[in-house]
Amino acid sequence: MATTELPVPALPEAHEEPAGLVDYLITVDHKKIGILYIFTAFAVFLLGGVLALLFRLELAQPGLQVMGQNTYNQLFTIHGTIMVLLFAAQVSTGLGNYLMPLQIGAADVAFPRLNAMSYWLYLFGTLVLLSSFFVAGGPAASGWTAYPPLSDAKYLQGTGMDLWIIGLALAGIAGIIGAVNLVTTIFRMRVPGMTMFRMPLFTWGILVNQLLILFAFPAITAALAMLFVDRNFGAAFFDPARGGSPVLYQHLFWFFGHPEVYIVILPMFGIVSEVIPVFSRKPIFGYRALVFAFFGIAALSFGVWAHHMFTTDAVYLPFFAVLTMLIAVPTGIKIFNWIGTMWRGSISFTTPMLMAIAFIFVFLVGGITGVFLASPPIDFQTNDTYYVVAHFHYVMVGALLFAMFAGFYFWFPKFTGRLLSDRLGKWHFWILFIGFNVTFFVQFNLGLEGMPRRIADYPIRSWGTYNYISTVGSFLMAVGVLVFIWNFIVSIRRGQPAGDDPWEGNSLEWVTSSPPPHHNFHEIPEIHSERPAFDLRHRSPSEADAR
Amino acid sequence: MFLVVAGLLVWSMIRYRRRGDELPEQVHGNNKLELTWTLIPLLLVVVLFVVTMQGQNKSLEKSARPALNVDVLAFQWSWRFTYEGQGVEVVGAPGNVPELVVPVGQPVRIKLRSADVVHSFYVPRTLFKRQAIPGRTTEFDLTFEKVGTYQGHCVQFCGLAHADMLFRVRVVSPGEFQSWLAQASRSGAPSRPGT
Amino acid sequence: MTDEAAMMLRVSLFGFVTGIVYWFVSYEPLGTVALLLLGAGPGFAGLVLVQERRKQADPAESRGDTLRRFAGIPPLDPPGPRDKRDDDLGVLPLPSIWPFATSLGLAIMLTGLIYGLWLLVLGGGIAAYATWGWLAAINRENRYGRIQAEDDPPPEDQVTPAAEARADPDPDRADG
Numbered sequence: 001m002a003t004t005e006l007p008v009p010a011l012p013e014a015h016e017e018p019a020g021l022v023d024y025l026i027t028v029d030h031k032k033i034g035i036l037y038i039f040t041a042f043a044v045f046l047l048g049g050v051l052a053l054l055f056r057l058e059l060a061q062p063g064l065q066v067m068g069q070n071t072y073n074q075l076f077t078i079h080g081t082i083m084v085l086l087f088a089a090q091v092s093t094g095l096g097n098y099l100m101p102l103q104i105g106a107a108d109v110a111f112p113r114l115n116a117m118s119y120w121l122y123l124f125g126t127l128v129l130l131s132s133f134f135v136a137g138g139p140a141a142s143g144w145t146a147y148p149p150l151s152d153a154k155y156l157q158g159t160g161m162d163l164w165i166i167g168l169a170l171a172g173i174a175g176i177i178g179a180v181n182l183v184t185t186i187f188r189m190r191v192p193g194m195t196m197f198r199m200p201l202f203t204w205g206i207l208v209n210q211l212l213i214l215f216a217f218p219a220i221t222a223a224l225a226m227l228f229v230d231r232n233f234g235a236a237f238f239d240p241a242r243g244g245s246p247v248l249y250q251h252l253f254w255f256f257g258h259p260e261v262y263i264v265i266l267p268m269f270g271i272v273s274e275v276i277p278v279f280s281r282k283p284i285f286g287y288r289a290l291v292f293a294f295f296g297i298a299a300l301s302f303g304v305w306a307h308h309m310f311t312t313d314a315v316y317l318p319f320f321a322v323l324t325m326l327i328a329v330p331t332g333i334k335i336f337n338w339i340g341t342m343w344r345g346s347i348s349f350t351t352p353m354l355m356a357i358a359f360i361f362v363f364l365v366g367g368i369t370g371v372f373l374a375s376p377p378i379d380f381q382t383n384d385t386y387y388v389v390a391h392f393h394y395v396m397v398g399a400l401l402f403a404m405f406a407g408f409y410f411w412f413p414k415f416t417g418r419l420l421s422d423r424l425g426k427w428h429f430w431i432l433f434i435g436f437n438v439t440f441f442v443q444f445n446l447g448l449e450g451m452p453r454r455i456a457d458y459p460i461r462s463w464g465t466y467n468y469i470s471t472v473g474s475f476l477m478a479v480g481v482l483v484f485i486w487n488f489i490v491s492i493r494r495g496q497p498a499g500d501d502p503w504e505g506n507s508l509e510w511v512t513s514s515p516p517p518h519h520n521f522h523e524i525p526e527i528h529s530e531r532p533a534f535d536l537r538h539r540s541p542s543e544a545d546a547r
Numbered sequence: 548m549f550l551v552v553a554g555l556l557v558w559s560m561i562r563y564r565r566r567g568d569e570l571p572e573q574v575h576g577n578n579k580l581e582l583t584w585t586l587i588p589l590l591l592v593v594v595l596f597v598v599t600m601q602g603q604n605k606s607l608e609k610s611a612r613p614a615l616n617v618d619v620l621a622f623q624w625s626w627r628f629t630y631e632g633q634g635v636e637v638v639g640a641p642g643n644v645p646e647l648v649v650p651v652g653q654p655v656r657i658k659l660r661s662a663d664v665v666h667s668f669y670v671p672r673t674l675f676k677r678q679a680i681p682g683r684t685t686e687f688d689l690t691f692e693k694v695g696t697y698q699g700h701c702v703q704f705c706g707l708a709h710a711d712m713l714f715r716v717r718v719v720s721p722g723e724f725q726s727w728l729a730q731a732s733r734s735g736a737p738s739r740p741g742t
Numbered sequence: 743m744t745d746e747a748a749m750m751l752r753v754s755l756f757g758f759v760t761g762i763v764y765w766f767v768s769y770e771p772l773g774t775v776a777l778l779l780l781g782a783g784p785g786f787a788g789l790v791l792v793q794e795r796r797k798q799a800d801p802a803e804s805r806g807d808t809l810r811r812f813a814g815i816p817p818l819d820p821p822g823p824r825d826k827r828d829d830d831l832g833v834l835p836l837p838s839i840w841p842f843a844t845s846l847g848l849a850i851m852l853t854g855l856i857y858g859l860w861l862l863v864l865g866g867g868i869a870a871y872a873t874w875g876w877l878a879a880i881n882r883e884n885r886y887g888r889i890q891a892e893d894d895p896p897p898e899d900q901v902t903p904a905a906e907a908r909a910d911p912d913p914d915r916a917d918g
Contacts, residue, residue, distance in 0.1 A: 025839065070707055156706075166855065247683075252772065287576065299753055302780050303756075305773070311676050325592045345571050368549055384669070450671025
């Protein structure tokens with residue numbers, strides 16, 4: 001069996017020193033950059049979580065006990081902004097940066113220095129946005145959607161809003177550059193023998209995710225630029241008194257905003273599509289269907305933006321209603337395929353597998369409630385209430401977090417050479433799962449009773465009960481996350497050594513050492529199917545060799 | 548739908564627990580199955596869409612002759628209700644919740660505008676809301692089927708006191724409505740809540 | 743046509759079809775333009791890929807050749823049947839401070855839009871200097887050849903899975 005050998009220089013053996021701070025500053029290695037992304041994104045996640053805990057404390061009881069209205073408005077604005085725009089998309093970019101080149105057998109991404117620049121732009125964008133906490137007037141208080149005229153200089157003065165815009169613009173540029181990089185890598189740098197339809201599904205998820213970024217981020221960058229110019233240079237894009245239109249902003253924002261949520265979730269589909277086959281000891285059921293479903297969801301996601309605008313009376317409702325409902329079809333295909341993978345499999349309930357299964361449950365709830373929202377008459381009732389808040393937290397938090405942690409537990413051994421504790425992992429899992437559902441399930445009821453979103457206080461005292469329960473749940477979630485952090489700290493030094501392939505994985509990254517060497521692979525086997533590591537273990541090409 | 552899928556999941560988890568080292572049958576897929584679970588949801592979507600359009604058209608129905616025309620102006624952070632042609636106006640302020648009085652069982656035409664930023668007019672009881680966007684006027688009909696007093700909110704985040712931008716709708720019998728209207732127009736000046 | 747080109751063209755088709763349908767059901771300009779651009783972007787990319795595929799003399803271009811063409815390095819001379827050099831994973835740049843510096847410059851520049859011309863100029867200066875450094879590094883690499891970061895060979899006692907596969911093609915055979 002022929003193999004692909006790298007030119008190995010004839011040098012005395014060099015030991016890899018643990019990387020210092022300067023190494024990270026000048027690195028162009030996708031693995032280190034991936035780690036930087038993941039750590040930064042996770043830090044942003046923790047900050048966003050703390051902000052949420054603060055305002056959940058306020059909401060637990062009717063009346064204003066903990067903070068004033070302005071502070072409340074600022075907190076939920078920044079919470080939403082950093083969670084959606086500075087954590088969710090980047091944690092996938094980080095995992096993708098580290099893993100995708102490994103999964104396709106490349107030594108690095110197509111443009112390693114540009115890759116580093118993407119990360120630094122993201123970091124600086126985040127810092128610029130967070131610096132708004134320290135300026136007069138404090139951070140933006142416009143909601144993460146920042147609709148004008150409210151976000152215009154006339155109604156929200158102060159540099160906080162401007163820093164918000166600039167921070168996001170930087171992160172947006174970072175995203176676009178990164179997308180060019182990763183898409184080029186996937187198109188051009190696969191190891192010979194790895195056709196597109198032999199790539200692992202996580203890589204497919206990253207491909208579609210980055211393509212979405214490429215075509216959606218320009219819309220938000222345009223909207224942000226226009227808002228900035230309106231605010232600071234006297235333009236009137238969105239000012240109705242001078243011929244502008246607030247609806248224009250909504251269109252631009254949501255043309256980006258809807259693909260954004262798929263940007264967030266599609267790599268998570270990819271993670272789950274890796275984890276479930278490994279722990280069911282069966283190949284993924286319906287590989288091609290899953291690939292087409294990825295593209296179906298991605299394409300459709302560009303056609304549905306105005307379902308966020310049903311209540312404006314400014315959009316053509318049937319077009320958006322039908323396209324939104326249609327997204328349920330490829331999404332359903334994916335869920336059936338995941339279950340089909342588990343069916344008649346041999347399932348081990350390790351922590352990553354538990355997380356992946358929880359993902360399916362949680363995503364199911366979120367997805368079904370999304371189909372309800374796709375219906376304009378239902379949306380007329382539920383839009384801008386806690387029903388929507390519950391829906392998107394189910395998909396963007398529940399589904400995202402469980403898949404993300406599935407990925408962390410699954411790939412931590414590959415990154416570090418050690419396993420995370422499975423015992424602590426199970427505590428983490430159960431506390432997070434229970435906490436999450438307690439927090440957000442009651443919010444569906446609050447929404448159906450009419451509780452609006454983005455309010456510091458509520459007039460109907462009986463809403464206090466559900467709000468109190470939701471707050472308790474949120475603190476439980478925080479405990480779950482703390483258990484994970486503890487697990488990380490303990491395992492990074494004393495975790496069980498993992499070896500190259502602790503899980504009997506399917507994709508190429510399990511063929512190399514843990515952590516991988518600088519050039520990723522000392523030797524790459526021939527690729528005959530979408531499961532090269534599996535084939536290697538079983539020494540014969542798997543049946544999917546028809547390509 | 549949820550129960551079916553969740554049920555399948557739970558069943559798989561229990562029935563197909565790992566029991567040894569033997570590899571299960573390495574099935575890659577089943578095209579017939581894929582087609583089935585593509586077509587059935589597709590069909591469900593079509594049905595759902597038709598039903599949705601019917602519901603939508605009903606909720607957006609506008610009567611040819613509404614019993615009442617009310618101009619609603621949303622502003623930071625309360626509401627002004629102007630009864631067209633009657634010379635009656637009700638204005639609120641944060642902390643002073645304005646009340647919209649309407650007759651029961653008759654379509655009320657709301658003409659909604661905003662004086663400043665985007666707001667949204669929402670009475671949960673009506674299962675309906677509409678954004679008030681500056682520079683645009685939007686119209687819709689509300690018909691209240693039962694006498695009572697209902698809470699209303701602004702549901703599009705509009706700044707500092709968004710949470711306080713409340714209003715109430717008091718639905719009364721047509722007779723009561725006429726007498727309220729007569730009394731309100733007699734007193735001349737825009738009425739504050741409580742009069 | 744390659745898989746990549748096919749994918750891009752299908753997305754492009756979706757964009758154009760939905761854009762046109764959307765115009766005629768809503769007459770809403772922004773969404774229409776956005777959807778048509780969604781058609782144009784991937785469409786352009788797809789056509790480029792198709793064109794490229796057609797121009798290639800040898801459709802089975804080895805990855806080494808692709809990387810070299812891509813990086814602007816002249817092709818192997820003489821070109822010939824595939825040999826081990828073709829599977830060279832290519833060259834990687836050395837660690838560099840320029841990405842960090844360029845990003846810093848750009849971030850300061852954009853923040854200068856808020857705080858004044860002086861900050862904009864400062865940021866612009868840093869970004870310009872960093873860009874110059876970056877381009878100089880590229881120029882140097884093109885002229886004098888790339889210098890690879892050295893890699894460690896695998897430790898003596900470690901057998902990579904691929905090497906193991908070569909040594910023992912069929913471990914399930916009865917005679918072991």
